[in-house]
Amino acid sequence: MASLKWDPNTSGGQYLEDLSTAYWYSESLFTALDMGLFELLEKGSTPLPRLAKALNCNESSLSRYLHLLKTLDLVDCYENSWYNTTLSSTYLIKGKPLYQGNSILWRRDIKADWDTLKPALEAGGRVHFPPENISDAEMDARREEYITAMDNIVRLKVPEILEFFGNGLKTGARILDVGAGSGAFALGFLEKFQDSQATLVDIRQVLPQTRKLVEKSPIDTKNRVLFHEQNILDPDWQLEGHYDLVILSNIVHAYAEEEISGILKTASQLLSEDGILLIHDFFLDHWDIKAAFSDINMFINTYNGKVFNSKWVDQTLKNSGLSTTGLIPLQTDTAVIFAARESAALDSLTITPVQKILQPIKAIGFDKVMPYDPKDVVVAPFAKNKCKFGCRSWDKKHCSTNQEMSADETKAFVNSFSKALLLKSEPPTGDFQRKALRAETLAFKAGYYKAFVFWAGPCSICPDCDLTAPCNNHAHSRPSMEGSGIDVFATVKKARESLKTLSERGEVIKYYALLLLE
Numbered sequence: 001m002a003s004l005k006w007d008p009n010t011s012g013g014q015y016l017e018d019l020s021t022a023y024w025y026s027e028s029l030f031t032a033l034d035m036g037l038f039e040l041l042e043k044g045s046t047p048l049p050r051l052a053k054a055l056n057c058n059e060s061s062l063s064r065y066l067h068l069l070k071t072l073d074l075v076d077c078y079e080n081s082w083y084n085t086t087l088s089s090t091y092l093i094k095g096k097p098l099y100q101g102n103s104i105l106w107r108r109d110i111k112a113d114w115d116t117l118k119p120a121l122e123a124g125g126r127v128h129f130p131p132e133n134i135s136d137a138e139m140d141a142r143r144e145e146y147i148t149a150m151d152n153i154v155r156l157k158v159p160e161i162l163e164f165f166g167n168g169l170k171t172g173a174r175i176l177d178v179g180a181g182s183g184a185f186a187l188g189f190l191e192k193f194q195d196s197q198a199t200l201v202d203i204r205q206v207l208p209q210t211r212k213l214v215e216k217s218p219i220d221t222k223n224r225v226l227f228h229e230q231n232i233l234d235p236d237w238q239l240e241g242h243y244d245l246v247i248l249s250n251i252v253h254a255y256a257e258e259e260i261s262g263i264l265k266t267a268s269q270l271l272s273e274d275g276i277l278l279i280h281d282f283f284l285d286h287w288d289i290k291a292a293f294s295d296i297n298m299f300i301n302t303y304n305g306k307v308f309n310s311k312w313v314d315q316t317l318k319n320s321g322l323s324t325t326g327l328i329p330l331q332t333d334t335a336v337i338f339a340a341r342e343s344a345a346l347d348s349l350t351i352t353p354v355q356k357i358l359q360p361i362k363a364i365g366f367d368k369v370m371p372y373d374p375k376d377v378v379v380a381p382f383a384k385n386k387c388k389f390g391c392r393s394w395d396k397k398h399c400s401t402n403q404e405m406s407a408d409e410t411k412a413f414v415n416s417f418s419k420a421l422l423l424k425s426e427p428p429t430g431d432f433q434r435k436a437l438r439a440e441t442l443a444f445k446a447g448y449y450k451a452f453v454f455w456a457g458p459c460s461i462c463p464d465c466d467l468t469a470p471c472n473n474h475a476h477s478r479p480s481m482e483g484s485g486i487d488v489f490a491t492v493k494k495a496r497e498s499l500k501t502l503s504e505r506g507e508v509i510k511y512y513a514l515l516l517l518e
């Protein structure tokens, strides 16, 4: 599948075609799930005629559809028998721990809301509401679908988030899960920290569903879970004592600034002296396309929900007297921010220095900041020669830094680092290089004392550089990747980035820098 984030070095027309047919992807998935195809294949690989009979489908039509699903990696075929791929077997079979079916079909069910985007934009808010005559039973069923959809998603996130608690929680820790939904978030902690206990807060209409799901859970929750009915928009949540961990997962996007400031303030008051507030959510400055979609999803579907920039959330937490970690990206479309009354409490979390600097470096103004293994850097003999024989700047002052390391020295130097970040941005060259230097300084201050950046292009950091005079700013000059012998095309390809040779003036130029860390 072509990427749904446009790469300016690829065809714009193809990108638009892919955008307009994006719903073909979802429809194909919805239909297979609805038909129970994956459940059927999970019983064993099945020849087409048997499959067509079981699904009540025309054999040749089904064969074409299966071919499509094969291209989507959802099924596979061997000797005319069809079977589930590992992907489908892991995520699309009811009862499996990572089952995503409820979440996927919930997405299908909110399609009708998306049809109201234009009228909502004209009205300045939501225009699609449940019918007035909807019965309580139907509303309950709908809430259950929603809560189980949230449950599917949060189960994917919890294992990664638990890793931040590698040093454990204190004995007998009290956990408060605010807007708990299915309770899956808190249950993940109860499973890992056997002597902890949790209070699950939600509204009156949802709490019975929460209780039902928690009671079904295989985790030992006996005497460890309290259910607390509370509207968290009230300033007092009627809770006794303080909590060692307060969780707000997918709550910050549920309301606008005023309500969220109030919720964060109340949550912060419930923290114990060394307690930790965990915010898990979408942020506009993490996984930007999905965050922007989620923002519009909130706009269409809620009274005033919205997705925030992490900076706003961070500042609001600080306004409540808390110290924060800033945004820590997850490997998927959401991120976390941790906060505490005392900054020392945050030291108990297992956050790697790289995780801490990813967002601050991106905030310098890079489009992308990608962890990169220095062993993947490709040094090739052609690169230096391409500079030497193909560029007017080779023997000029602003490329002199490139001559200070031979290709072999570059290779040995890069290999002496165990970590790196690939930074992506665009011209002007001087701006890009100044940003690269700021990234290097930020990494240095974060403790990476050997931090070193290779940038792109001839040195352009001094806007008024006299090319005929000796350099008086050598401290700020760095070699370029290409001028040091690095094959930039091959190197970025290993991070699934693409570069192509430009054929016309005005084509978009991409710049990459390599920030080595140790």
Ligand SMILES: C[S@@+](CC[C@H](N)C(=O)[O-])C[C@H]1O[C@@H](n2cnc3c(N)ncnc32)[C@H](O)[C@@H]1O
Pocket: 150, 151, 154, 178, 179, 180, 181, 182, 183, 185, 201, 202, 203, 206, 230, 231, 232, 233, 248, 249, 250, 251, 254
């Ligand atoms: C998007 S779900 C998140 C559920 C869960 N925390 C998760 O991450 O899966 C939002 C939850 O907040 C609850 N909620 C929304 N507004 C609330 C309010 N004013 N008071 C209490 N709970 C609320 C909803 O009922 C729902 O269970």
